Amino acid sequence: MSTPGRLGWLGGTFDPIHDGHLDVARAAHRALTLDEVHLVPARVPPHRAAPQASAEHRLAMVTLAAAQHDWLRVSTLDLHADGPAYTTDTLDRLAACGVDLRTLHVITGADAFAGILTWRRATELLDRCHFVVVSRPGHPAPALRRALPGLASRMIDTNGCVPPAQPSIFLVDAPTAPVSSTEVRARAAAGHSLEGLVPPTVATYIGQHELYRGVA
Numbered sequence: 001m002s003t004p005g006r007l008g009w010l011g012g013t014f015d016p017i018h019d020g021h022l023d024v025a026r027a028a029h030r031a032l033t034l035d036e037v038h039l040v041p042a043r044v045p046p047h048r049a050a051p052q053a054s055a056e057h058r059l060a061m062v063t064l065a066a067a068q069h070d071w072l073r074v075s076t077l078d079l080h081a082d083g084p085a086y087t088t089d090t091l092d093r094l095a096a097c098g099v100d101l102r103t104l105h106v107i108t109g110a111d112a113f114a115g116i117l118t119w120r121r122a123t124e125l126l127d128r129c130h131f132v133v134v135s136r137p138g139h140p141a142p143a144l145r146r147a148l149p150g151l152a153s154r155m156i157d158t159n160g161c162v163p164p165a166q167p168s169i170f171l172v173d174a175p176t177a178p179v180s181s182t183e184v185r186a187r188a189a190a191g192h193s194l195e196g197l198v199p200p201t202v203a204t205y206i207g208q209h210e211l212y213r214g215v216a
Contacts, residue, residue: 005035005103006032006033006034006035006103006105007034007035007036007037007038007099007103007104007105008025008028008029008032008034008036008037008038008105008107008132009037009038009040009075009090009094009104009105009106009107010024010025010028010037010038010039010040010107010108011040011041011042011078011085011087011090011106012039012040012041012042012045013041013042013045013051013058013181014039014041014058014061014062014181015051015052015053015058015181015185016053016058016061016181016184016185016198016202016206016211017039017058017061017062017065017181017198017199017202018177018179018180018181018184018197018198018202019177019179019196019197019198019199020109020136020176020177020178020179020180021039021065022065022068022177022199023134023174023175023176023177024107024108024109024134024136024176025037025039025072025107026069027134027135027172027174027176028105028107028132028134028172029071030174031132031158031170031172031174032105032132032158032170032172034071034105035071036071036072036073037071037072037073037107038072038073038074038075039062039065039066039072039073039074039075040074040075040077040078040085040090041055041058041059041062041074041076041078041079042078042079042081042084042085043055043078043079043080043081043085044081044083044084044085045084045085052185052211052212053211053212055079057205057209057211059074059076059079060205061198061202061205061206062074064199064201064202064205065198065199065201065202067201068199068201077090077093077094077097078090081093086119086120086121087106087119087120087125088119088120088121088124088125088128089120091104091125091128091129101128101129102129102165102167104129104130105129105130105131105132105170106129106130106131106132107131107132107134108131108132108133108134109133109134109135109136109139109176110133110134110135110136110139110140110141110143110144110171111136111138111139113131113133113144113169114139114144114147114148116131116148116151117148126151126154126167126169127167128167129167130167130168130169130170131167131168131169131170132158132170132172133169133170133171133172134172134174134176135172135173135174135175135176136176137176137178140173141171141172141173142157142171142173144169144171145171151169154167154168154169155168155169155170155171156168156169156170156171157170157171157173158170158171158172177197179197179198183197184197184198184212185212188206188211188212188213189212189213189214191213194206
């Protein structure tokens, strides 16, 4: 597996991918001057209900969204996993592919990272690679210092800084769209416009394939 010098890794269910996801990826890319950010849809999410759209549809939507930016890539690594896509298992697969985990930046929203200590093998996980945590509406990244005092010493505010050698937690306080996949699915089910919530190509795909129609 060929990878750039500084790799961003944004996993998720992407059911569907939306502008909030892309804002998180964009904020991390800019703040850490990452060479690439890979969007990584999971076949089986570890902390969420089963996706409503198939893995094939979700991969297609992520691919359409990634086509907007030359620094975005799509990885199918977690789509080939048999069980839940735990981040620690993903890192094992990346290491087996020859990726230097010291150059890896796992990207997540501040709302998700607030529960990091419940993640599988969390302590080991945080010692293996960098994390980039981006603010989400109602969840500012800097507030994590108070929410997770045991990790506060590892948290760094970003300003185009060069990552230190040791794995760190970079806090990116940037605006991201106040949209969720739940909202997108609800609007699609009701036949409402998805303008301003997902990329136009993704909205067209959802309409063409009648995804989420009639789903409560």
